[in-house]
Amino acid sequence: MALILADSERIPYPAGRFNKVLAVHTIYFWSVPRNHLTEILRTMAEGGRLVLGYRPREDPGFTAAFPAAIYHIRTIGETEAMVERSGFRIVETVVRNVGSRSIAWTVAEKP
Secondary structure (H helix, E strand, O other), X not given: OOOXXXXXOOOOOOOOOEEEEEEEOOHHHOOOHHHHHHHHHHHEEEEEXXXXXXXXXXXXXXXXXXXXXXXXXXXXXXXXXXXXXXXXXXXXXXXXXXXXXXXXEEEEEXX
C-alpha cells in the first residue's frame, strides 16, 4: 500500500480503480467542482460509492465564521445538483448535528 499526494483534478490512477471514495471538508476549496467530481468518477468502478462530508450553507455558524473569499460554501441542494451533473446517480444527503454544527453527508453511486 502507498500513500500518494495528488490533486483531485488529476488523480494518478487508472479508470475504474476504486470502489469507494471519501472526501471530507474538501469541496469548499474546489472552485470548479465538476473538474474534481468527473475525475473522481473516472477512477471509480461501476457501482462505486462516493461520500462527501461537509458543512453546508444551511449551517449559519459556518457561513459566519469562514470567509467566502477562501471557502466556496454551498447548499445541500447545490452540492447534490453538482454531483448529479458530474454523472453520479442515486444522490442522497443525510444531515447530522454535532453540537451546534451541521454536518452533511452526500452519498452517490457511479452508474
